[in-house]
Amino acid sequence: MGSSTVSSSKLLFRQLFEKDSSTYTYLLADISHPDRSALLIDPVDKTVDRDLSLIKDLGLKLIYAMNTHVHADHVTGTGLIKSKVPSAKSVISKASGSKADLLIVPGDKIQIGNLFLEVRATPGHTLGCVTYVTGGGPDQPHPKMAFTGDALLIRGCGRTDFQGGSSEQLYKSVHSQIFTLPKETLIYPAHDYRGFTVSTVGEEMQYNPRLTKDEETYKSIMQNLNLPYPKMIDIAVPANMVCGLQDLTSKSS
Amino acid sequence: MGSSTVSSSKLLFRQLFEKDSSTYTYLLADISHPDRSALLIDPVDKTVDRDLSLIKDLGLKLIYAMNTHVHADHVTGTGLIKSKVPSAKSVISKASGSKADLLIVPGDKIQIGNLFLEVRATPGHTLGCVTYVTGGGPDQPHPKMAFTGDALLIRGCGRTDFQGGSSEQLYKSVHSQIFTLPKETLIYPAHDYRGFTVSTVGEEMQYNPRLTKDEETYKSIMQNLNLPYPKMIDIAVPANMVCGLQDLTSKSS
Ligand SMILES: [Fe+2]
Ligand SMILES: [Fe+2]
Numbered sequence: 177m178g179s180s181t182v183s184s185s186k187l188l189f190r191q192l193f194e195k196d197s198s199t200y201t202y203l204l205a206d207i208s209h210p211d212r213s214a215l216l217i218d219p220v221d222k223t224v225d226r227d228l229s230l231i232k233d234l235g236l237k238l239i240y241a242m243n244t245h246v247h248a249d250h251v252t253g254t255g256l257i258k259s260k261v262p263s264a265k266s267v268i269s270k271a272s273g274s275k276a277d278l279l280i281v282p283g284d285k286i287q288i289g290n291l292f293l294e295v296r297a298t299p300g301h302t303l304g305c306v307t308y309v310t311g312g313g314p315d316q317p318h319p320k321m322a323f324t325g326d327a328l329l330i331r332g333c334g335r336t337d338f339q340g341g342s343s344e345q346l347y348k349s350v351h352s353q354i355f356t357l358p359k360e361t362l363i364y365p366a367h368d369y370r371g372f373t374v375s376t377v378g379e380e381m382q383y384n385p386r387l388t389k390d391e392e393t394y395k396s397i398m399q400n401l402n403l404p405y406p407k408m409i410d411i412a413v414p415a416n417m418v419c420g421l422q423d424l425t426s427k428s429s
Numbered sequence: 430m431g432s433s434t435v436s437s438s439k440l441l442f443r444q445l446f447e448k449d450s451s452t453y454t455y456l457l458a459d460i461s462h463p464d465r466s467a468l469l470i471d472p473v474d475k476t477v478d479r480d481l482s483l484i485k486d487l488g489l490k491l492i493y494a495m496n497t498h499v500h501a502d503h504v505t506g507t508g509l510i511k512s513k514v515p516s517a518k519s520v521i522s523k524a525s526g527s528k529a530d531l532l533i534v535p536g537d538k539i540q541i542g543n544l545f546l547e548v549r550a551t552p553g554h555t556l557g558c559v560t561y562v563t564g565g566g567p568d569q570p571h572p573k574m575a576f577t578g579d580a581l582l583i584r585g586c587g588r589t590d591f592q593g594g595s596s597e598q599l600y601k602s603v604h605s606q607i608f609t610l611p612k613e614t615l616i617y618p619a620h621d622y623r624g625f626t627v628s629t630v631g632e633e634m635q636y637n638p639r640l641t642k643d644e645e646t647y648k649s650i651m652q653n654l655n656l657p658y659p660k661m662i663d664i665a666v667p668a669n670m671v672c673g674l675q676d677l678t679s680k681s682s
Pocket of ligand 1: 326
């Protein structure tokens with residue numbers, strides 16, 4: 177099993193938690209570069225002030241405010257961030273059908289200083305889900321870090337019963353796009369509900385109670401979850417299709 | 430500002446969160462050593478099963494279940510852990526006045542495999558508070574990691590109005606025992622209430638809203654917090670004086 181510590185002289189990394197929706201927001205920056213460029217993955221509207229205050233304390237310049245997918249359980253912070261940091265660009269996958277400054281496709285690289293993230297398509301929880309993976313190469317973080325959104329959670333995975341979800345597609349996504357990464361790759365999900373903060377590819381390949389099953393068993397597990405209709409979905413999804421700005425407009429009026 | 434990533438080929442490290450009391454539990458292990466010895470810092474009774482299941486998945490051998498101090502907001506998991514893993518030893522400071530298998534004093538080293546933690550006395554939140562700091566040397570984690578309990582929190586500190594607390598003492602503890610560590614030292618506290626997971630000595634020396642003040646201002650801040658009486662204190666403190674076993678006994682009866 178991997179050591180769950182990252183070695184990089186460039187990377188400043190912070191994991192941040194929003195309690196109400198159990199969402200993890202990630203801050204990454206290249207502090208070896210004079211620009212001290214930074215990005216946020218999956219910021220939440222409620223914690224934007226906390227995140228921007230930390231970015232200020234650390235002397236970073238926020239370049240990108242990114243989402244792994246259109247969230248149904250919270251309003252993204254990307255719109256609010258853009259209103260407070262006009263130079264920051266919102267980022268989401270083209271496949272999500274959402275509005276953003278940068279619509280990324282699989283294989284794209286997102287660069288901050290000399291660090292970069294690669295985009296992998298991991299649909300199944302939603303149609304437009306992507307996983308951001310730190311780059312390869314001796315000057316990039318080792319082990320790699322994978323920001324899996326709701327595709328792969330620690331000992332779990334996102335539900336597949338709405339937003340264009342498909343258990344068949346999610347099974348294929350995780351197996352072809354995440355479980356093919358080196359085993360020591362760190363898994364940083366968009367949520368955890370039991371207080372775990374990180375896992376590894378090797379650990380999930382061995383112990384994920386759903387994704388270690390064969391495809392048919394997995395599909396039957398996913399079809400029988402009987403989860404309640406998400407409380408926030410009718411507010412969050414339309415807002416998140418436009419960087420959370422719909423919510424922002426209603427708040428400020 | 431430090432990079433907030435740790436480089437160590439030996440260390441397996443996991444930060445774990447208990448939501449009700451916003452407590453962080455830390456798992457450390459030397460995975461380069463054939464014994465794969467591990468320790469837990471500040472385990473919570475409610476999340477013992479989660480922690481032991483993770484330890485099992487990772488193929489680790491739990492040697493020590495440690496506390497930074499006698500907690501007032503939750504029941505420690507050390508007693509319950511000992512009942513489930515008889516070889517594990519509970520650890521707390523001698524100055525706490527509590528019962529445990531190992532009563533440590535400042536300067537003691539706690540060893541797992543070839544990794545070790547050093548004990549620093551950081552009283553003030555309680556009389557017996559200690560900070561555990563990873564060892565020095567080329568084969569130990571770099572930067573150092575400091576598990577500060579409630580002495581130093583991220584942009585905050587523990588209250589000083591009960592359990593033998595003293596704002597004067599806490600001010601001296603943090604300045605003499607924590608702020609003297611290298612600036613890039615990672616601060617891992619026992620709690621965070623706003624979703625921060627880690628800070629550094631340099632960051633707290635610059636931005637901690639309380640401990641950057643002069644001693645008189647600090648004492649006046651601490652004297653005027655007007656915090657409510659802790660909900661759990663009358664249950665937690667007596668239980669935690671005996672590894673949480675008082676609670677365990679009442680549960681099993
Ligand atoms: Fe989601
Ligand atoms: Fe405490």
